[in-house]
Amino acid sequence: MYGPRILVKVPASTANLGPGFDTLGMALSLFEWIEMQAADETTITAYGKGMKDIPSDKSNLIYKVAQLVFEEAGVSVPELSISLYCEIPLTRGLGSSASAIVGALVAANALIGSPLSDDKLFQIATKLEGHPDNVGASMFGGIVVSAWDGERADHVRIEPHPSLETLVAIPSFQLSTEKARHALPKTLNMADAVFNVGRSSLLVAALSAGRLDLIRTAMRDRLHQPYRAQLIPGMSSILANASEHGALGAALSGAGPTIITFVDGSSSASSKAELERFLLDTLAAEGIEAETMWLPPYQHGAVWTKLDEHDKTPLMDLIRSEVRA
Ligand code: HSE
Numbered sequence: 001m002y003g004p005r006i007l008v009k010v011p012a013s014t015a016n017l018g019p020g021f022d023t024l025g026m027a028l029s030l031f032e033w034i035e036m037q038a039a040d041e042t043t044i045t046a047y048g049k050g051m052k053d054i055p056s057d058k059s060n061l062i063y064k065v066a067q068l069v070f071e072e073a074g075v076s077v078p079e080l081s082i083s084l085y086c087e088i089p090l091t092r093g094l095g096s097s098a099s100a101i102v103g104a105l106v107a108a109n110a111l112i113g114s115p116l117s118d119d120k121l122f123q124i125a126t127k128l129e130g131h132p133d134n135v136g137a138s139m140f141g142g143i144v145v146s147a148w149d150g151e152r153a154d155h156v157r158i159e160p161h162p163s164l165e166t167l168v169a170i171p172s173f174q175l176s177t178e179k180a181r182h183a184l185p186k187t188l189n190m191a192d193a194v195f196n197v198g199r200s201s202l203l204v205a206a207l208s209a210g211r212l213d214l215i216r217t218a219m220r221d222r223l224h225q226p227y228r229a230q231l232i233p234g235m236s237s238i239l240a241n242a243s244e245h246g247a248l249g250a251a252l253s254g255a256g257p258t259i260i261t262f263v264d265g266s267s268s269a270s271s272k273a274e275l276e277r278f279l280l281d282t283l284a285a286e287g288i289e290a291e292t293m294w295l296p297p298y299q300h301g302a303v304w305t306k307l308d309e310h311d312k313t314p315l316m317d318l319i320r321s322e323v324r325a
Contacts, residue, residue, distance in 0.1 A: 010099045167275060242261050
């Protein structure tokens with residue numbers, strides 16, 4: 001191995017936040033770390049749950065995305081040593097593929113002296129992912145509002161309210177974004193479209209102005225969640241009733257199956273425990289096992305550091321103090 005040794009930390013994300021389909025995203029305090037260095041021969045080592053199944057040859061997503069950066073920058077780095085650790089559950093609606101894409105773009109760009117701007121990386125990431133919501137949040141951190149016309153994605157970042165916390169319920173089954181997008185209709189009626197424009201706009205305004213009291217009504221959606229409900233038993237009941245159990249609002253996280261609730265962090269421990277119980281009990285009543293996690297919004301996007309190229313400390317030793325137990 002030779003040349004700079006780059007370590008990137010990239011957050012998970014939740015997309016849509018209810019009504020903002022393919023438009024709103026928020027970074028969450030759950031991470032993927034990617035280490036990259038030029039090498040004589042490509043090696044890819046992945047740590048973390050479910051990571052043993054990911055390809056360890058040049059068909060690996062992170063390797064392929066890195067090569068796109070080198071191509072765009074007009075340089076050649078055909079062989080890479082890549083190590084990664086991912087604590088983001090895969091295919092659950094927490095943006096694991098977006099984190100991998102953003103992490104790979106940022107690592108590869110840093111490896112060759114950062115010739116591409118963050119905006120350029122965001123454009124590439126959006127094209128690869130097919131929508132800007134998850135990649136925007138993982139790239140820039142906080143809450144990201146973005147619009148993509150198939151050519152260019154524009155975005156504005158909003159600082160999350162300091163008392164905003166989230167509780168997610170992650171079902172034990174996987175649901176591909178492709179399958180969850182397949183459940184959507186080709187057309188919408190005008191009343192539903194107007195409903196969503198109103199809620200999504202209100203949600204952005206409420207999050208910008210710190211109006212946590214409006215989240216409950218602003219997170220409602222008629223564009224995708226009603227159609228996806230059949231794929232996630234218990235979801236409709238959680239979305240309808242979470243605010244009676246201590247949540248500010250609730251939504252399907254991205255394409256699911258994870259369900260995310262927004263919570264006022266200053267609420268009591270017993271109210272938080274009740275919400276957790278409500279989520280787990282509602283899913284259990286449908287025969288669905290799930291795991292809950294409290295995930296504060298994360299203010300930072302992907303960040304990279306350059307390590308001493310002669311330092312051979314393994315990735316897991318470098319990040320041990322930061323990973324979730
Ligand atoms: N906005 C996307 C969707 C996010 O809901 O399909 C999932 O990747």
